[in-house]
Amino acid sequence: MAEAVPASADELLARARDATDALLERWAARLEADVPPPDGPALGYALRSPGKRVRAALVLAAYHSAGGESSAIAGVAAAVETVHTYSLVHDDLPCMDDDDLRRGRATTHRRFGVPVATRVGYLLVPVAAQVLAEAAAGLGLSDRGLGRMAVTLFEAGGIEGMVGGQWLDLEAEGRLLELSELTEVHRGKTGRLIRAACMLGGLAAGAKDATVAALAAYGEEIGLAFQIADDVLDATATSDQLGKTAGRDQALAKSTYVRVLGVDGARAEAERLAGRAVAHLAAGAVPSGSLGALAQYIVTRNS
Numbered sequence: 001m002a003e004a005v006p007a008s009a010d011e012l013l014a015r016a017r018d019a020t021d022a023l024l025e026r027w028a029a030r031l032e033a034d035v036p037p038p039d040g041p042a043l044g045y046a047l048r049s050p051g052k053r054v055r056a057a058l059v060l061a062a063y064h065s066a067g068g069e070s071s072a073i074a075g076v077a078a079a080v081e082t083v084h085t086y087s088l089v090h091d092d093l094p095c096m097d098d099d100d101l102r103r104g105r106a107t108t109h110r111r112f113g114v115p116v117a118t119r120v121g122y123l124l125v126p127v128a129a130q131v132l133a134e135a136a137a138g139l140g141l142s143d144r145g146l147g148r149m150a151v152t153l154f155e156a157g158g159i160e161g162m163v164g165g166q167w168l169d170l171e172a173e174g175r176l177l178e179l180s181e182l183t184e185v186h187r188g189k190t191g192r193l194i195r196a197a198c199m200l201g202g203l204a205a206g207a208k209d210a211t212v213a214a215l216a217a218y219g220e221e222i223g224l225a226f227q228i229a230d231d232v233l234d235a236t237a238t239s240d241q242l243g244k245t246a247g248r249d250q251a252l253a254k255s256t257y258v259r260v261l262g263v264d265g266a267r268a269e270a271e272r273l274a275g276r277a278v279a280h281l282a283a284g285a286v287p288s289g290s291l292g293a294l295a296q297y298i299v300t301r302n303s
Contacts, residue, residue, distance in 0.1 A: 009297035016057035019074035062201025075135025086124035156196035165189025191223030214284020221277035
C-alpha cells in the first residue's frame with residue numbers, strides 16, 4: 001500500500017488548512033445567504049474560525065495511507081471540522097467553560113449572544129451532514145459507504161463521544177479524578193472525534209476492515225495523547241500562544257493529566273501513547289509516514 005502524501009507534519013497541516021478552509025468558506029457564505037440573521041451570520045462566523053486543522057490532516061493522512069487518491073476527501077475533512085466547530089461553540093458557553101476567547105477571536109456567544117450561539121452549535125450538526133453527503137458523492141461512494149461514515153462521525157459527536165465526555169467533564173469539576181476516570185472522560189470528549197477522523201479516512205478510501213481497525217486503534221491512542229498535550233499547554237503556555245485563555249483548567253478546578261501526573265509525567269504519557277499509536281499502524285500494515293509525523297507533532301506542539 002503506497003502512501004502518496006508528504007510525511008512532513010507541517011506540509012500535511014498546510015494542505016489540510018488550504019483545502020478545508022476553502023470549503024468551509026464556501027459553506028459559510030452559503031449559510032449567510034440562505035439563513036436569516038442573526039443565525040446566518042453567526043454560522044458563517046463560527047465556520048470561519050481559524051485553526052490548525054489537525055483533525056482534517058488526520059483524515060487526509062489516513063485516506064492516503066489507505067490508498068485513496070481523490071481530492072474530494074477534503075469534503076470529509078471539512079465535515080469533521082464542522083462537527084468540531086459545533087463542539088467548540090457549545091464548549092465555550094457560560095454553562096460550560098464560559099470562555100471569551102477561541103482561536104484568537106471572540107467566542108461565538110461573546111459576538112452574537114448566548115441564545116444565538118446555542119442554536120448555532122445545534123445547527124452545525126445538520127450542516128456537517130450536508131458537507132459529508134456532498135463529499136461522499138464527490139468520492140463516488142455508495143449510500144452504504146456514506147451511511148457507515150455518517151454513523152462513525154455522528155456517534156463520535158454525540159452521547160457516546162463528545163457529548164458524553166463533556167458531561168463527565170462538567171460533573172468532575174471541583175474534585176480530583178483517578179487516572180482511569182480521567183481517561184474515560186477524555187476518550188469521549190476529545191478522543192472519539194480524533195478516532196473518527198482516522199476511521200473516516202480509511203472508510204472513504206474503501207479500505208478493508210482490518211485497515212480501518214488499525215486506523216481506529218491509532219486514533220484511539222493519539223486522541224488521548226492530544227488531550228494530554230492540551231493539558232500541558234494549558235498549564236505552561238500563554239493565552240497569546242494558545243489563541244484562547246490559558247489556565248482555564250486550574251481556574252475551573254478541573255482534573256487534568258498535569259494535576260494527576262505532573263507536567264513531566266503528562267509529557268511522558270503522551271509520548272508513550274504516540275508510540276503505541278504508531279505501533280498499531282505497523283501491526284495493521286498501514287504506512288505510518290504521515291500519520292507518524294502527525295503523532296509526533298501532536299505531542300510536541302507549542303500551541
